[in-house]
Amino acid sequence: MSKALLEVLEPFTSSSEESDYGATGIHRRHTTTLDNLARVCEAFLGAGYIFEMLSCIDLREKEEIMRLCYTFNSLETADRHLVHADIAGGLEAESFEAPSISSLARGADWQERETFEMYGVTFVNHPELERLLLPEDADFFPLRKDFGRIEDAEAQDD
């Protein structure tokens, strides 16, 4: 982790803390806003990091947010950075929007499509945001926490 990168990141992140690599596999965690996401991504890619993974956590029930999690890693020395960006919205929220970074890291293209179909997060300016894994006529977001609860299914079976 170079100091220069941290300095570049500093204005765009609201928090940045070390993480125990041995136990978590992550070197550093950052929190940013949706507006600054592209800048953060640019900073990492500019420093020679690659975009590794995009995921999402459904925290609508507890914290009224949908949390996007990006990891960036260096191919030369292992240096994994986890970046959080929260989208506000509770259980009743109709849409979740986030900026697309697929123009910066082309690998994000499919991962954003997957997040879109699994969580219903719309990525603005994505070249072709359509369903990836599910049938084209699927109308649900399977990885949202309120979809397909086992308790619901068992209740139905009874």
Add this chain to the structure above:
Amino acid sequence: MTNAVPPEATPGGGDGEVYSLNMGPQHPSMHGVLRLLLDLKGEEVVKAKPVVGYSHRAHEKMAENRNTLQFLPNTSRIDYLSGMIYNLGYCQAIEKILGIEVSERAVYIRVIANELNRISSHLLWFGTFLLDLGGITPFLYSFDDREEILDILDQVTGSRLTYCYGRFGGVTMDVDEDFLARTTAFLARIRERLGMYDDLVAKNVILRERCINVGVISTEMAKSYGVTGPSLRASGVVYDVRRAEPYGGYEKFDFDVPVLHEGDTMARFHIRISEIEESCKIIEQAIKGIPEGAILPKKMPKRFKIPEGEYYFAVESARGHFGMYIVGDGTDVPAKLKLRTPSFSNLSAMPEALAGTMLADTIAIVGSIDVVMPEIDR
């Protein structure tokens, strides 16, 4: 699905020269259920669009509904060709989170099992890749060798393909002298056969014509798409999770990370063949150094509760960087398990790599990056 033409693939724009071709999901060289929508101009590919999801099995949702132990058998079915690596990788991730110590003997057994699995995966790739190029016999030869590995692993794990050999803290069954002797014998056999493969296949004029300078993935492109594994190493980047973030005792072993800079199909071919050799080297060292001892800790917790927090652990599968992003909430059911699978990223680079190639090359290129569909669809 031989004659189904999807409505969205009908050529537009009034350019009568471009027509569309639907390949898959049932097509002999689509490695299962990949579907490619190709816009062709004669035999030249103008645009390629992969359609995936035909073997989506909701692994990630299942992980949120099952506890850590219940999810264990799922892992080897995500990528059935390197099931051992996935299975043991998942075990290692949970062990690191919970701080469970793995005995030295189990570590060595895991390394042997991992590398045998990697060799078998590469052998299968070798066979199917040549099948894609029209050579049928190499496929059966490589399966012959692969069967040896499956037999050896069958002996200790009880299964041929979808292993569930790992347990949190070790492995289920101990290996015996017979296993080690058979593995040693296999190493001698595969080294001899690799020479033959090289003579018969890599030096074949037709194969060289078909592979050299075909489907070049540049270093920049590979990095941008997050391509990993042999495909990345064929594009000139030294990146191997076993070396970059040593896990499961790999730091103890001496092996090279083969790298080529051409980035073409032939380079990917050679990288995999040299990786088989490197795996042989690792197994040899592991057999030599395997200590006596227990394979599982004496006392184990009944439930494996994941403390609150976020974790990311990666292993090097036969196809590249397999990452598990786990979010714990204090219970033994993870709040989130994201599987970052290598073929997913590797395949996402295909539209760019395929544009402008010939139809026959399309098959060769998709074959050369070694996709396993359930791993992409999860």
Add this chain to the structure above:
Amino acid sequence: MPETLSQLLDDSVLAMPIAAGLIMGALTINVLMLVWAERKVSAWIQRRMGPTEVGPFGLLQTLADMLKLISKQLITPSNVDKPLFHLAPLLAFAPVIAAVALMPFSKSLILVQNDFGLLFVFAFGGIAVIAIFMAGWGSNNKYALLGAIRSVAQSISYEIPLILSALSVVLVVNAMGFTLASGGSIVVANGLDLSHIVMAQDQHGLWFVLVQPIAAIIYFISALAETNRAPFDIPEAESELVAGFHTEYSGMRFSMFFFAEYTNMLIVSMLAVVLFFGGWDGPVLPGPLWFFLKSYMVIFVMMWVRWTFPRLRFDQLMTFCWKVMIPLSILNLLATAFVVAVL
């Protein structure tokens, strides 16, 4: 009542159906055996057993396959061009039978004696291309069409070196001449007559593979391409085009293509034997036996090649034909003509 086969064949009314029936029967058995042989040869190359369960050594395996294919449902997809779709298998099937009738199995056993047999064999070979294109076009399937387009381009291109290499043999035959057994006079040989080609080799005790080695190699490679065999099997390239031009064909129609393919193999092998390996010429054993023995040896080599090599790409195939095979065969023809003229 005529006693012998030749007497039967002299009867102009009976000759046609009997000859056709004989050839059909023989060819069917031949195809059954060839498919069995192909599976056994491939099994041998691939360290397998091949068919073993049906009959001794699995000999009846292909008979079972045939029975099944006969009784299979004949599907005509709804969007096909029906006349073309139905006619194509027959058109692929018929000329190969006609071509076999021209072959000189021995000095006397020639079903149809023709002064221009060689030309006729090539002409019948040319019809197969039309059949394949009809099948591909009529199927209304893109894989079939692609296969047909490839096949037409390939067949037409490789016919040129094929015929040029045969022509150099014709030149040699014309120059050499041979003595007729009865008269003892040297006759001017007709190189286009298949039996003359063999007689010339027979009498001079010289197989033309030694006189024309380059032509023999060119002929063999072009023959592989003509019969759509690996490494030139791109019209039905399984890993690319599913099944190529016969993707939409099922049951008996499919087996007609199969029949045509394997009989084509036999024809090009027989022609190779006639042109380069001395036809029926051989010690001890009777002529026809030698003829078939040699033909099956050539077929064996073709199978061997198929199960050994990967497939070429389409453009490489065409480049190879137009930039290597055709110039080489023209040079060979010119050199032969020069030598013949000077001597």
Add this chain to the structure above:
Amino acid sequence: MGKVDKGDLGRFLPLVDRSATPVVDPRGAEVAADPAVVRLAILDDLLNMGRANSLWPLTFGLACCAMEMMAAGASKYDLDRFGAGVFRPSARQADVMILAGTISKKMAPVIRQLWDQMPGPKWAIAMGGCTIDGGPFKYPNQYAIVEGADKIVPVDIYIPGCPPRPEALIAGFLQLKEKIKAGRKFNR
């Protein structure tokens, strides 16, 4: 054959339209006395022998089981011994559909279409737990897979296992052979 409704997979069941082509059993009680029918029955047996010994599978793998299917076709197990080693890539030329692997809801209409493309008489082998009832991927509220191949195509042989070993697949083929030779009529 009926039109496949992609949305509701539960409706696949009645798609096996048994009313379309009525079959008259040549050895049925009232016609068995006719000598011509008896002769036909011998022919029928002969054809069934041919069909039983020449089962060409469709080159079609869905997931893990496909690897074992390939292994069964490879040198060590060699399905070709039983005449079942000719994997045909085109559905038009195949006799057996080996459903090897999990059937996702996205794949189900495709499988149905392939099945309809195959010429009769045709058979289906459900290989592995997923094609029997969803196997390891069956859990309450599973949204992605079809739990059982028999919801899409009529299955003749079920082979349990995850995945079944190649020997099991061969055993399945032998069972199917017996089934065909027994002369049962399959109305497809």
